[in-house]
């Protein structure tokens with residue numbers, strides 16, 4: 001059981017941990033330096049044997065710790081989740097120790113996190129992009145990256161030559177295409193919510 | 206030129222048929238289109254349904270879906286074309302022998318659909334010439350069949366013999 005006693009024991013054993021407020025599962029803040037040994041402990045001693053997700057957060061430019069990785073673990077014994085939050089030290093060249101030696105399933109998650117946020121996972125066996133192509137110059141889930149994208153050459157130069165195509169910002173035509181969570185399906189389908197502007201007519205203030 | 210133009214009427218012509226080369230070539234081509242299923246996302250499921258018994262694309266002589274571009278002449282782009290995949294789509298198109306046609310099936314292949322994002326090409330016509338666009342997200346199999354019939358009409362009106370002398374641009378890589 002993941003109860004008060006369990007949490008107290010965990011915090012007493014690992015002085016570097018602190019608890020973070022969370023509305024669902026137990027969330028702990030760990031310094032990135034202690035992450036590997038702590039995960040090893042959780043896996044071998046506390047039966048958190050499944051890595052459910054590994055991703056990152058960009059807290060925005062100007063934050064003291066701009067990037068942090070978030071790891072979700074599940075214990076088949078406790079029937080419960082635990083979330084670990086670790087901040088990257090450097091805001092310009094964020095990095096984090098790779099946990100793929102402990103949880104092999106982290107391999108692709110870390111590649112995706114690298115692809116989207118540019119967080120380098122040290123000691124990762126094969127850290128290259130997984131969704132975007134290898135030469136793509138940006139990290140699309142960073143806060144400063146526009147959803148529409150940025151002008152970039154196509155991955156294949158010969159195809160770009162015969163087709164004259166390149167990666168262009170997508171037309172937003174009245175805001176991002178999003179679906180609203182409620183209402184009739186016919187109203188909640190993905191669409192631009194504000195149709196008063198396009199790329200040609202400026203957005204009213 | 207319609208099918209009746211090349212119809213055989215023994216009372217009028219005895220054992221001889223007089224017609225235009227284009228009419229014969231087009232008539233043969235349009236009744237034996239071999240599609241290349243470029244299934245990239247959800248639309249591909251409807252494409253599969255079109256081939257199954259209920260909608261039965263073989264009524265139009267198109268049931269021979271070839272996964273090899275060398276053996277097919279109509280690429281049905283069914284799904285979301287990402288910029289990463291665009292290169293592959295173009296290469297496969299280049300590998301298809303002439304004559305060849307492209308059907309953009311669904312909102313994504315036609316315009317990028319709801320994906321107004323950095324990763325998705327806003328319409329496959331950016332990289333390959335599209336003959337027929339099909340609306341819908343996804344289009345129903347009937348819509349695809351209607352598009353294929355439109356394509357047949359289009360093939361029927363081509364200047365096939367003159368087209369033989371035209372050259373096309375091919376990606377070199």
Ligand code: SF4
Nearest residue numbers: 247248311313342343
């Ligand atoms: S048009 Fe709709 S159904 Fe077709 S690939 Fe795009 S999202 Fe999927």
